[in-house]
Structure formats: structure tokens, C-alpha cells
Amino acid sequence: MGIEEKLPAGFLLTTVEQVAGYMRKSSVWPATFGLACCAIEMMAVGTPDYDIARFGMERFSATPRQADLMIVAGRVSQKMAPVVRQVYDQMPEPKWVISMGVCASSGGMFNNYAIVQGVDHIIPVDVYLPGCPPRPEMLLNAILTLHEQIQGSKLGVNRVAAARAAEEAAMRATPTHQMTGLLAEGAGSLRVAAGQQAPHDHTVSHAGSHHHHGGVA
Amino acid sequence: MPEQKKGGFFSDLFAPVGGFGVTFATMFRKLETEEYPEEKRPTQPRFHGRHQLNRHPDGLEKCVGCELCAWACPADAILVEGADNTDDARFSPGERYGRVYQINYLRCIFCGLCIEACPTRALTMTNFYELADNNRGDLIFTKEQLLAPLQEGMLTPPHPMVDGMEERDYYQGKVSKATPEQERWVSEHQAEPEDGLAWTGDPVEGVDTLAGGRQATRDTDKAVKR
Numbered sequence: 226m227g228i229e230e231k232l233p234a235g236f237l238l239t240t241v242e243q244v245a246g247y248m249r250k251s252s253v254w255p256a257t258f259g260l261a262c263c264a265i266e267m268m269a270v271g272t273p274d275y276d277i278a279r280f281g282m283e284r285f286s287a288t289p290r291q292a293d294l295m296i297v298a299g300r301v302s303q304k305m306a307p308v309v310r311q312v313y314d315q316m317p318e319p320k321w322v323i324s325m326g327v328c329a330s331s332g333g334m335f336n337n338y339a340i341v342q343g344v345d346h347i348i349p350v351d352v353y354l355p356g357c358p359p360r361p362e363m364l365l366n367a368i369l370t371l372h373e374q375i376q377g378s379k380l381g382v383n384r385v386a387a388a389r390a391a392e393e394a395a396m397r398a399t400p401t402h403q404m405t406g407l408l409a410e411g412a413g414s415l416r417v418a419a420g421q422q423a424p425h426d427h428t429v430s431h432a433g434s435h436h437h438h439g440g441v442a
Numbered sequence: 443m444p445e446q447k448k449g450g451f452f453s454d455l456f457a458p459v460g461g462f463g464v465t466f467a468t469m470f471r472k473l474e475t476e477e478y479p480e481e482k483r484p485t486q487p488r489f490h491g492r493h494q495l496n497r498h499p500d501g502l503e504k505c506v507g508c509e510l511c512a513w514a515c516p517a518d519a520i521l522v523e524g525a526d527n528t529d530d531a532r533f534s535p536g537e538r539y540g541r542v543y544q545i546n547y548l549r550c551i552f553c554g555l556c557i558e559a560c561p562t563r564a565l566t567m568t569n570f571y572e573l574a575d576n577n578r579g580d581l582i583f584t585k586e587q588l589l590a591p592l593q594e595g596m597l598t599p600p601h602p603m604v605d606g607m608e609e610r611d612y613y614q615g616k617v618s619k620a621t622p623e624q625e626r627w628v629s630e631h632q633a634e635p636e637d638g639l640a641w642t643g644d645p646v647e648g649v650d651t652l653a654g655g656r657q658a659t660r661d662t663d664k665a666v667k668r
């Protein structure tokens with residue numbers, strides 16, 4: 226973005242990263258993006274009782290153009306999805322997203338055609354926060370988790386290197402459709418044991434229920 | 443229009459800075475804000491927080507793998523797979539135990555219907571609520587994370603029931619702690635020293651499906667976010 230992105234790697238850039246991280250994490254301005262009941266708890270965080278301003282979040286920005294943090298508070302319906310994306314796109318870099326509550330994080334109990342099953346289908350999420358709705362302390366905890374992330378974020382060449390490392394790790398990771406969860410293992414474990422097959426090897430003959438990912442309920 | 447009341451000389455003089463008086467006085471008022479990360483206000487005692495899988499007083503698990511919690515769950519957040527206890531590997535009194543137990547905290551709405559459904563009081567809720575994480579995989583809690591830590595007098599399963607006791611005696615409160623026979627069995631059969639962690643091996647032909655399965659659950663989301 227600015228001159229800090231042009232610096233070569235090394236001591237200078239690391240120092241700038243530290244300073245920039247500290248500055249950024251201390252002045253994150255959230256965008257008001259309450260979609261449902263979680264918004265009530267988000268508003269409670271703004272009250273003097275919890276006082277989000279203690280973390281440099283002086284006010285909830287009514288325009289995305291002055292916001293750094295999007296707290297997606299509530300279930301995202303299919304119809305709202307393009308709006309969420311547009312508001313996210315209107316925010317200036319650097320920007321972060323907290324997915325507040327189970328509905329925003331994964332669809333929660335609304336596993337149906339009307340609700341997007343996790344806002345990370347639309348926008349990249351930095352912190353997932355469970356709870357239905359999460360109590361204000363939980364949101365503060367998520368914000369502090371995000372602060373740690375922001376403090377450790379990279380700039381310039383280091384950022385490019387980190388992105389490349391992340392991409393390589395993603396390429397190496399087992400694709401979801403190849404993962405054997407415990408649910409699939411239940412029927413297959415005996416045969417796996419007999420054949421001494423590696424659990425991720427999908428050439429095993431008992432492929433019937435093999436590709437299901439048992440972990441995600 | 444009535445004429446504005448004229449103040450005295452001093453009230454006119456201090457009027458511009460009068461507002462600071464309010465600011466100054468506020469410094470002596472009681473602070474109402476909860477200083478969250480430093481001082482946590484305790485929740486209500488029955489607050490619905492993270493789940494916990496309880497143990498009998500000798501360390502055996504209370505979960506019998508009946509899946510009633512999973513059936514009761516309106517958000518479909520719980521995955522349970524039961525398995526048979528054997529004489530070599532007994533995790534709970536009675537026939538069955540929960541071999542796989544996972545709760546997806548990104549689905550769980552903390553309604554407590556699973557607690558109501560649990561016939562053995564194996565599943566209860568704690569007051570713990572700091573659950574935020576940066577990926578979806580880590581918020582699926584597995585059995586090792588959910589199991590209650592070992593208390594005084596408890597032994598890590600698997601181990602046999604207390605001598606002369608049957609399943610019903612456990613629920614009638616006749617078991618108070620692990621017996622010397624159980625301790626001997628554990629020292630003979632469990633190779634690894636106790637470190638308070640649950641035994642993660644699998645009774646099926648020594649294949650470590652529990653640990654392997656958990657890794658399969660985890661690997662994906664760890665790597666990359668965007």
C-alpha cells in the first residue's frame with residue numbers, strides 16, 4: 226500500500242512490521258454490520274459496561290470506507306450475501322473480518338437453503354467466534370485474538386513470502402473430499418488394519434463410505 | 443421572546459470551562475466497565491459454556507455412546523460413535539462407550555438439549571466461553587479435549603471396573619475411587635506413564651484411528667486461510 230510495502234526484507238522491515246502491527250491493532254474501527262440477534266450483543270460491547278473503546282475501537286463506522294474490521298454478526302441469508310461482499314469490497318485495505326456467532330461462522334442451526342453456510346464462502350474470515358449469540362466477553366476475546374493476528378502480520382516482501390508459504394501448505398494439504406473422518410473409519414478401520422493401508426490413500430478397496438469427512442457435523 | 447437571564451460575573455467567566463467540571467467529577471465515580479481480559483466478571487453458575495464429558499470416581503468415562511445427545515441436538519453439532527467395551531480395553535462401566543465424540547462449536551448453539559438428553563449425566567456444561575479461533579477445524583472439539591481432567595483417585599481408562607462391582611453400582615454411588623487392583627492393572631497394561639491425558643489408542647488391532655482421524659479433521663484448515 227504505502228512505502229512500508231516497498232522496503233527490502235531484513236531488520237528494518239521487521240521493525241516497521243512491529244510498529245505497523247501495533248498501530249493497526251490499536252486503532253481498528255469496526256463497520257456496523259449487524260444482521261441478526263448477534264448484533265444486539267455487538268451493540269452491548271459498545272456500551273460503557275464493556276466499552277469497546279478501550280481497544281481503540283472508538284466508534285462503529287457507519288460507512289465501510291472508514292472501517293477496518295467487519296464484524297459479521299448474524300446469519301447471512303443468500304439474498305444478503307452479495308451485499309456482504311460489496312460492503313467488504315468497499316472497505317480499504319488492510320481489513321479484517323470477525324465471523325461472530327455460529328450462524329455467520331457455519332450456518333449454525335440453520336442448515337437450510339436460505340442461509341449461507343458460513344460467511345467464509347463469500348469473504349475471508351480471520352476469527353471465528355462460536356456462541357448463539359456470543360456474550361460480549363466472547364466478542365472481546367475474539368477481538369483480542371484478532372489483535373494478536375494483526376500484531377504478527379507481515380509486510381512487503383515478507384508478506385509475499387508468507388502468502389507463498391501458505392499457498393504451498395494448502396497445496397500439500399489433503400483435499401476435503403479425500404479426508405477420512407472417524408465416521409467413515411467406523412466401517413473401514415478393520416479392513417484398513419488388515420491391509421495396512423495408509424488412511425489417506427484412496428486406492429483402498431473399501432471406498433464405500435471412505436470419502437466422507439466425519440468430523441464436520 | 444423573553445429576554446435571556448443574565449448571569450453574574452463569575453458564572454460568565456467560568457461558563458466556557460464548566461464542562462470540564464463534569465469530566466473532572468467523573469474521575470471520582472465508581473467504574474462500571476468490566477475490564478474484561480484482566481478482570482473477568484464471573485458468569486451465572488448455570489451459564490451454558492463449553493461442554494465437558496464427565497468421569498466416574500475411578501476414572502472410567504460416564505459416556506455410554508448412546509448418541510442421544512446427537513439426536514437431541516437441533517444444530518446437528520455432535521458426532522458420537524459408540525463401540526463395545528472389551529475385557530482388554532474398558533473405558534466405561536457396562537457394555538458400550540463413546541469411542542468418537544466430537545462437538546462442532548461452530549454449529550453448537552449452547553441450548554443444553556444434549557445435557558437434558560444425556561441419560562448418564564456424562565455430558566454437562568462448564569462456564570468456559572473463550573472459544574474464538576482462526577479456523578473452522580480447530581473449533582471441532584474431540585473427545586480428548588472434552589473429557590474432564592483426572593481428579594484425585596482417578597485412573598486413565600482403559601481399565602477394568604472395581605472388583606465385585608457392576609454397572610449399576612457405579613450409578614448408585616458405591617464407587618468412590620480407584621482400587622489398588624485397578625492401579626495394578628493399569629501399571630501392567632498401559633505402557634505410557636500417566637500424564638493426565640486420555641489414552642488415545644484404538645482397541646481395534648492396535649490401529650490408532652482416533653489420533654489419525656483427528657488429524658484428518660485438523661490438517662486441512664490449519665494451513666491457509668485465504
